Amino acid sequence: MVMLNQKKLAFLLFSCPIYASHAATYINTIEPETTQSSNRYLLTLVENGHVFPAPYQATVKNGKIYLPENLLAMLHLPATVKIGRGGFFNPAEIPHLQEKYDADKNELLITIPADWLPDQKVTIPDRWTSAFYNDDVTPGALLNYNIYAEKYAHSAYLSGWLDGIYYNHFGYLDLSGDYTYLRNQGEVFTQAQRLNTTLVINNRRKADKLLLGDITTDNSGGFSGVYMGGIQFRRDFSLRPDIVTYPTLKLSGTAALPSTLDFYVNGSKTDQTKVSPGPYVINNIPFINGDGTMTVVTTDQNGRQVASTIPYNVQQDMLKPGLSDFNMSLGLLRYNYGTPDNEYKNAAASGTWRYGLSDAVTTLSHAEAARRMALLGGGIQYNTGRWGRFDIMASGSEAREAEKGASGYISYTQSFRRASITFSHVQSSNHYLDLSDYDAFYSDPISSDQIFYSQTLPDAVGTLGVGLMHFHSEDGGSDTLANLSYSTVYDRLLTFTLSYSRDFSQTNSNDVMFGITLPFGGKTTVGVQEQTSSGDESSTLLNISHQSGSDLGLDWSANTSLENDYLYPGYTDFSANWKTAHATYSGGAYGYGRSFTPWLGVQGSMVYMDKSLFFSRELGDAFIKVDTDGVGGVPYYYNGTLEGKTSSNGVGFVSDVVPYEKDDVAIDPTHLPANEVATGVKHGFFVPEEAGYEVRFRFNNLSEQQLIRVDAGKSVSLFAGEPIVDSKGRVITHLAYGNMAALSNNAINQRYTLKNNGKTLCSFTLSTKHDTGIEPVLCKN
Template sequence: MMSTYAATGSTVQGTPLILAVTVNGEERGLHEFALIAGEIWTRRETFARLGLAVTDGTDDLLCLNRLAGIATTYNAGEQRLSIMAQPQLLTLPAATRNIYIHASAQAAPGEGLILNYDATAVIAQSRSSATGFTELRYFNHNMVLNNTGIIRTSNIAQNRGFTRLDSSLSWSWPDRRLTLRLGDTLTVPSRWTRTIRMGGIQIGTNNRLQPYLVTAPLPSFLGSATLPSKVDLFINGARQYSGELPAGPFELGSGHSRVNGAGNAQLVLTDVTGRVTSLDFPIYDTPLLIREGLAEWSAEAGAIRRGWGLTSFDYAGNPFGSANGRYGLTNWLTIEGHAEVASHYANGGTGAVIRMGMAGILSGSLGASRMDGRFGQVVTLGYGWTNRRFRIGLEMMRASHDYADLARRGGAPYPRDRDIAYAGFNSRSLGAFGLNYVSQRYPAIERYRYAELSWNKAVSRQWWLGVRTQKQLSGARNHSLFLTLTWSPDRRDDVSMSVQTQKDSSSANLNVRRAAPLDGGIGWNLNLWRSDWDDDVDLAGSGRIDYRGRHGEASAGLDIRNRTTTGFVGYRGSLVLMDGSLFAARTIYDSFALVSTNGIPDIPVSVYHRRFGATNEQGKLLVTGLNAYQRNLVSIDPSDLPATFDLATLDREAIPADRAGVLVNFPVAPTRSMLMTLIDDSGQIVPEGTRISYADGTGPAMAVGFDGQLYVEEARPGAMLIADRPAGRCHVILPPRPAFEKAGRVGNQTCFDR
């Protein structure tokens, strides 16, 4: 069979071929070619469909044997064509691997009420007092109503009664990373303003709603593989990814890995022939930046809170409004803006964070304010560079006399200037060194300056040694020295010995601690110290014992100093009302799950394969300490489950909302199967192979096994079975319920003649 191809206006005769094609080792399917004078020809469009590009010439017909950068092997017997092309000729899209794409976890709805409490009583000679902290929280999926307060009692006239701390109502929209709060909260500050307590309304970005979202720029690496290859990514010497790549260009992300500072990435490509190619990339990354195109913002309006912890409803009379925003303009530049406004007051400014390649991070901001007709300015500048061993940084702030932010408007003075410098070095053999310098000045107050030098090292797996010296560079110019030696023989116990000396005094401290087990138990702490001041030696000490239980934590202790003994006792925990049941638990700071096993008690429950507890007599267990909007793995270990129970699933993901609970159901059910031995009226075993069926005609057909054994799956207690024996029919009534304690074994059952 002949075929005609047109090339540069001429007509060429050739033999048509349908060949199986591989390009750089990758299968590309069947394509049409022609064999002309012993050479392989094809049309330009076929060449493009193979993912190959040729820019030379305009001819529609191409001879593969004559193209630069192309090598071909034609196997006539197998009708296969192997093409080996240089990487720059491959036009298929770049293969992406390990590119981190976050998948937000959808929180399951849940409704309930939580009361956290912490009560402490103190007795000192003739004085006694009691303090109680309470948090009442109602949650309904992504809505939380919260109130906190302190109750104080005392045998002296002061500090009695209840003081409200914070009350708030919040709604969250996880898909938008957005939270709206009504009530008491904290303002969102900038680098040139400070946070304050407020009452009012606040709305803005809440990254806690999507904990799997990486907001900082992640490094990615570009390359090209001539042949299908295996790729390994190492960051700072640790393997972060291993996978397969097709031939052609590729982009490899760093996945979940985070690098704070300067580091090194290495790509190792191993192609199908075993040839190894290594590519090194220097990288510098920082969480101070947000990735390109990502925005974070907030806005609030309300009144400044005053006397927090002392009064319940003390708010400034003049309302204010403020807004803050950050935007990743590029992966190396993040910009920020902030504004505040109130009666006779305004503040605004802008700032930026810049990654200067491998040279570190530069940040700066400019702000201005107007309060009561007076204008002020503030400027900040910062620089930082770090890697695995070294870190250096500088921060500088200068504010004019009349510069003000909301905190100053509320009565807190703003510093006139602040300088911070730090440097550090970390070595496995030499230990960690640190040098810090701080200088700060407030209006009408003498400048405060000090320098600190520190060193600490792990002498062995159980011993740590630390030395720290401080020098005041202003005022009294005191000098102090701290020496600490710590011994930790295991995870629960540690002994710490420290000595401190300064100009006019010295002290020594011995602290011995055993932490209470996480699963519950007793812990204790003993602290002794000796100090002298003007030749007056003072020996003092304190001790406490703690008990951590499933329903809360108790503590008691004594403190002896200055010939005065003070004793205290305390207890803290929580009460949870959910799914019609009341539970006592340890203090619940974040989120939790209520595990239900369909009323079956004593079912063991694990969190991330660590035993947490067992269900109560109602078949429920409160599991605390979970992370909001994350996939917390809750499971049941079948090895601890009696054989009399069936489970449809062993693992479930508990995804609670912020400070809320979620109901996790495990369909645990008692086994309904029965195993029996069928005998007739005379005590003889019913013959094997006898057909068995339910009398009502429903359900599957069954048969008697050897020795009269009959296994009834999904048995119906009390139902009638019909046996079609050769000697005639008989009937048997199933026991009223399965014998759970015998795993469904019900022994001999008599099949009576009709």
């Protein structure tokens, strides 16, 4: 076997006269077979710019290159290629194939038509195609509370809202209720009532959710949802953010050489991927939504670039082909929610099923049933692409004495680069009945039309909006409302809004409103709003507010209005919220003229986790407890944003964690005491809904440790990573680089052993205590 070499080729050409006449034929191809050399060589194969990593055997006969038959499939060559004796073929004899031998690199360059290459399914490596993450949960319980009290003259009012949640890895139990106390003119009214009790069990692998207790039926597709007490089983894709559920933008093309694709959405680069030579298909471009323009810039390995512009229309609430979701509910209808007359009665069932029929069509079916009542409906979501989207739904019901009714809904939406339009029409007939009207004796037919148009004006001069709504009932009553609005931001500071509304009903009223908002600094704004109505009624509203953002601190606002050309004092209110690490305290007053009603409030959460009770600002759908090992005043960051500093006992909370997102929390170790060293400064987590997770940062206290340098003499070789074992056989630490180790100061007069693969290397004893510095220790074998 011979590896071709340029020097060898030159030697053969100029030292062997018999082949000198053929020099032009074989320069930059391959040398002919001679009696002095073998006819088998090792070549590097390059197909359409793609380099195969291993060299392959080639045979040369009469100056022609022959490759073994087993390379046909690898080189994507037709199966009809002529195979010679010995199982070799000549690629030069294949029509439409080009070959060239590069003697400098010992490469055989083969170029075949792009349509011979197999289709590539390219996946863009972004967060949507990340792996499935397991939940990070620290089982515990929390109680969110909101207490409000006010007093005016001879009356007083107190209310409290409580929401308790117990959570673990499988789901959570949610129990909420409120309490009301009212005293007026010596009469006292009190009421305590339960609002919701729901057990939620999640199956994240299958994206299924089971709810037991108080539930709300599905209200998608224009159908009305109702409160029920019972059981609900539904698909919830929020449990699986790693699954792309909607039809994504597809891109196909052909690369002649290895190339890089850069994606630009509305002028901004969003991602990049690489493709090999040949046809390719990318069907997972999920980082865009709505309508717009995508530009794909293809750069091959030679630096040549080709740009293609592709319009797109992506709808994230539709389902990709073959995917389905459902919502099935069974139980008793719930009446008078949140009132003392709350009750459960009348068994009912409701179900919705959606299915992605194609990239353009998602189907929907819906059914409702109760005693002497049934409803069946369905429809489609149709995305035409550049021409917009249609939603068409229809349903029919039969209730009581075979009374039948029907309802229909159609909507059209279209978004452009600078504009959007929405139109919808709802029509229902007499006797149409669903679960929301189950106890009604008569259902009024209704007809409504709504159209909205929004336009972003060029050169960033503002946004223009137009809306028209028309309602009509069977008794002949109708109402038509129209609105025209304009808003703009001047010099990124001054916000100006103008709105005109007209009611074409019997009142035939007109309303004009304009407002100006101006920021002072980064957190304070001042606003003026003027509103004029028919009948010469007018009011002026003045507002000033201060927001401290996510930082702890004081938020406050004040509003006052002047009615009818400043002749009469209007409504006034002012409030303040003091945000602390343990709760948010609020207070203020409101009223007309000089008569004010003062009020106070407090909102927050109590958290029981890891056998300890903590107090925090009100927590959201998911939260993180940060534990800095008892060290207070340590800054901590959520996804790079400062959230605060840990309390005096080393505890902090991140209250607004997004459920089912891979996030991280980090600390700033520069704020640690001089004798504390962090073992880690950043932790990632993946928290489900209605749950919490404890992130622990641990520190080594240098004042509680003794640094030693182990010396075993020349007879024993020590290496970093070898375990140090105490007298009880426990591994307490490992030897570091430079034969360094850290041991507890409490380890004086104890014997330690260094081992390697279970074999004792040497032993030593700490005999003295040194708070600072490095103690040399002699380890004897």
